[in-house]
Amino acid sequence: MRTSILTIAAALAVTFGIGAASADTLADAKSKGTLTIGVKNDYPPYGFLNDKGEIVGFEVELGKYVAKELLGPEGKVELVPVVAANRIEFLNSGRIDIIFATLGVTADRAKVIDFSEYYVSAPGPSVIASKAATFSKWEELKGLTLCGIQGSYYNKHLTEDLGIQLTAFKTQPEAYRALKDNRCVGFVFDDMTLRKKTEEAEWADYKIAVDPYEYIPQAAGIRKGDDAFREAVNKAITKAEAEGKLVEWETTYGMPHSAYIAERAKAAAAKLKP
Amino acid sequence: MFGLDYSWLSDPVYQGWLLRGTLNTIALALTSSAIAVLIGGFGALALTLRIAWLDALIELFVELFRNTPPLLQMLFFYFTLSTIGLRVTDPATGLSVPLLSAFDCALVSLSLFGGALCIEAFRSGLDSLPRAVTEAARSLGYSRWARFRRIEVPIASRICLPALTNILTNLFKTTSQASVITVPELVYYAGQIYNDTFRTAEVMILVLLIYVTLVSLLSWGLSRIERALAFPGYGKGN
Numbered sequence: 001m002r003t004s005i006l007t008i009a010a011a012l013a014v015t016f017g018i019g020a021a022s023a024d025t026l027a028d029a030k031s032k033g034t035l036t037i038g039v040k041n042d043y044p045p046y047g048f049l050n051d052k053g054e055i056v057g058f059e060v061e062l063g064k065y066v067a068k069e070l071l072g073p074e075g076k077v078e079l080v081p082v083v084a085a086n087r088i089e090f091l092n093s094g095r096i097d098i099i100f101a102t103l104g105v106t107a108d109r110a111k112v113i114d115f116s117e118y119y120v121s122a123p124g125p126s127v128i129a130s131k132a133a134t135f136s137k138w139e140e141l142k143g144l145t146l147c148g149i150q151g152s153y154y155n156k157h158l159t160e161d162l163g164i165q166l167t168a169f170k171t172q173p174e175a176y177r178a179l180k181d182n183r184c185v186g187f188v189f190d191d192m193t194l195r196k197k198t199e200e201a202e203w204a205d206y207k208i209a210v211d212p213y214e215y216i217p218q219a220a221g222i223r224k225g226d227d228a229f230r231e232a233v234n235k236a237i238t239k240a241e242a243e244g245k246l247v248e249w250e251t252t253y254g255m256p257h258s259a260y261i262a263e264r265a266k267a268a269a270a271k272l273k274p
Numbered sequence: 275m276f277g278l279d280y281s282w283l284s285d286p287v288y289q290g291w292l293l294r295g296t297l298n299t300i301a302l303a304l305t306s307s308a309i310a311v312l313i314g315g316f317g318a319l320a321l322t323l324r325i326a327w328l329d330a331l332i333e334l335f336v337e338l339f340r341n342t343p344p345l346l347q348m349l350f351f352y353f354t355l356s357t358i359g360l361r362v363t364d365p366a367t368g369l370s371v372p373l374l375s376a377f378d379c380a381l382v383s384l385s386l387f388g389g390a391l392c393i394e395a396f397r398s399g400l401d402s403l404p405r406a407v408t409e410a411a412r413s414l415g416y417s418r419w420a421r422f423r424r425i426e427v428p429i430a431s432r433i434c435l436p437a438l439t440n441i442l443t444n445l446f447k448t449t450s451q452a453s454v455i456t457v458p459e460l461v462y463y464a465g466q467i468y469n470d471t472f473r474t475a476e477v478m479i480l481v482l483l484i485y486v487t488l489v490s491l492l493s494w495g496l497s498r499i500e501r502a503l504a505f506p507g508y509g510k511g512n
Binding site for chain 2: 084085088089108109111112150151152153155156160167168169170174177178181182183185
């Protein structure tokens, strides 16, 4: 089965003759004077809209910092809102130069894009549910219906390995609405976002019922083989860490101070010491 | 080199998803088509009775469901009906849950949308009957009902079959919008697969092929029906 499909794939590849364009994003961005960054705009604290409608957040700060490092103080930044479902497509089709949008490092993604230095260790998904909910472990969710988001990387694990019935929506507001409607017993999503949600007045009757089962490093996404660009981005990220910028942004955006970011800041400072 | 890579297709999980998605798409399309045709038939029949208040009611129904996007209708049924009280108590959990599932909401919306289009198509079929035919039937002593059943419907149905084919093939494709309200049909699973594998082009090409195949089968079936029903002067092959 596998071999026949690979043969077909190979035949198709020959037929279509699709080749990868060699990428030199660093040179392109310098000549344009602009770095186009894919960011989230609905994902506090990493990338979201403030009261004035501007996109701000931890990763937006980092993206802007990197752009200034690469292009100098005159460098411009173009922020392009992306969602989980389209960010890699946007990068590989050239609509954006780099992803700073809660991108978890996974082996599957590494096949199609390159990653920068890891700058955050992000908890995986947790489950928000009514305070009356009696489940507290992932194993107890077998057969239950949970709301989720279409395209999340952990969906397959939830349905195939844990036996969860997943009702996946396109966007978060729909999922929250469905949870309140009791269309599902819980909503499985990014842990930090859900924890922030439980602090809101209208979600007072809800709790984090199940804690994350994993922690994944988060990094910037870069086109495959775009090595000069990746080097430059990594240098900029390390510089930001060494200057304590990331710890600063944690404070700015009300994030709990993570040991991971503190460690990396220390290591970066030590590395950059002459 | 980026060739087209279909190695993900060997994963039984993805095969299962594609199969389930395809089956759900077919189920949604065929069920809503059947209901839409029924709505169209009864609606067109009711219009021939020439009852003023009934005509106005049907007119209102058609305007409402033909002139609003099916996607909005689905969202309305999914999120609004439960808010205004269409809820039941789930015996298993004791929670108050919405009465209509996602699939039900999509089915209702597509059936009503298709039904509104069908009423119009059937009505235009009946309206386009030559007056001479109905007058001839009347002079032969047919009653109103017999005239409708034996003369008008047989001819009108052949006149509006091409329009019906159009409506039903469009309805089939409109089922893809049900993914927005979490109906796990073809597009819903396709999205999940290309998010897992990042083989967007490959998944899209495959899903397009599946749609082309299914919709071609549907229109082929309908054209066979058209040919089988044809008689001199009306339908195919005259």
